[in-house]
Amino acid sequence: MRKMKMLVAAVMLAVLVAGCSSAGGSKDITLAYVAWDSEIASTYVVKEVLEQKLGYKVEMLQVDAGPMWAGVSDGSADGIVAAWLPSTHASYADKYKGQYEDLGANLEGTKTGLVVPAYMDIKSIEDLNDTTGPELDYKIIGIEPGAGLMMASEKALDEYGLRDKWTLLESSSAAMSQELQKAYDNKEPIVVTGWTPHWMFAKMDLKYLDDPKNVYGGAEQIHTIVRKGLKEDKAEAYAFLDKFNWTPDDMAKVMVAIQGGETPEAAAKAWVEGNAELVDAWLK
Structure with a gap:
């Protein structure tokens, strides 16, 4: 009888604990x-x-x-x-x-958009149609494929008439940052897909290219x-x-x-x- 009572008590305790756990959530x-x-x-x-x-x-x-x-x-x-x-x-x-x-x-x-070092003499995405392209081999350094920023950048190629010459390179956020830092240290031209907040704006003097067609939207x-x-x-x-x-x-x-x-x-x-x-x- 004593063993039976102990067993019943143990079962009741287990049920109580399970009930409390269930009520409180995992x-x-x-x-x-x-x-x-x-x-x-x-x-x-x-x-x-x-x-x-x-x-x-x-x-x-x-x-x-x-x-x-x-x-x-x-x-x-x-x-x-x-x-x-x-x-x-x-x-x-x-x-x-x-x-x-x-x-x-x-x-x-x-904020999101196309970003360049402040030392580059370029102000707008529209300017990419002019003399900047040959310096950059007509390449924009992107991030992970499927990212919303990449979708917007693909649209920008079409909206600004860049599709025939320019290529948006798929990469990763880490690889993009590394390429930007390397170009910045050497004072070389580069265009990347960027966003704020990001540590790169604290470490480097950068600027967004104006987006008069508002492809990337506002804040x-x-x-x-x-x-x-x-x-x-x-x-x-x-x-x-x-x-x-x-x-x-x-x-x-x-x-x-x-x-x-x-x-x-x-x-x-x-x-x-x-x-x-x-x-x-x-x-x-």
């Missing part, structure tokens, strides 16, 4: 992001807060923009803090409309997008993601630290520890 969470320096910075800061302040175990999925949006829309990813709207990721936002929840902007004042925002049902499944994480908001200067500090040799984890940890008041506001 402490596992998946964040998807693109390999832009800006999004590496923001996603690792979010990871640090989720793990160190809220006790979650975070899985990081580094993917291209298309799979990132698909993942948060089909539920294979819980959230992203890397949605550039309303222009850069417009095609993905429209494609998956109704399949995700937009928590609004987490950063204001972004944008970076939004936080979560899967449907996250509020019910992981209320604590949802509340934090809903309040997560910082400035380009905040992001730049993390990006510069990473570019200077720190790991994303170390840079994010240092920033979180150094900005306790803001982090606490996200968690209230």
Whole structure:
């Protein structure tokens, strides 16, 4: 009889623990992001807060923009803090409309376009039709194929009549930055696909080429997008993601630290520890 009572008690305890776990939601969470320096910075800061302040175990999925949006829309990813709207990721936002929840902007004042060193005597994308082409072998250094910035740049080739001569080279954000730094150090001409915030603007004197046809759109925002049902499944994480908001200067500090040799984890940890008041506001 005593053994039977102990068994019943053990079963009841297991049911209670399981019930509490189910009610509180799993402490596992998946964040998807693109390999832009800006999004590496923001996603690792979010990871640090989720793990160190809220006790979650975070899985990081580094993917291209298309799979990132698909993942948060089909539920294979819980959230992203890397949605550039309303222009850069417009095609993905429209494609998956109704399949995700937009928590609004987490950063204001972004920009995308074609970028050159300030020492180059060129002001507009239209000027690429003139004397600049031969110096650059008619090549624009791009980033990952499928990125919204690359789609806009392909459109720019058509809108500005550059398609016959110019080529947009597929690359990666890291490779693009390296090519830009190398050309800048040697005072050589170069055109790249660029965006703000990015550490390269803090390290080099750069400028955007004017875009009179407004192919790249105006100033944008970076939004936080979560899967449907996250509020019910992981209320604590949802509340934090809903309040997560910082400035380009905040992001730049993390990006510069990473570019200077720190790991994303170390840079994010240092920033979180150094900005306790803001982090606490996200968690209230």
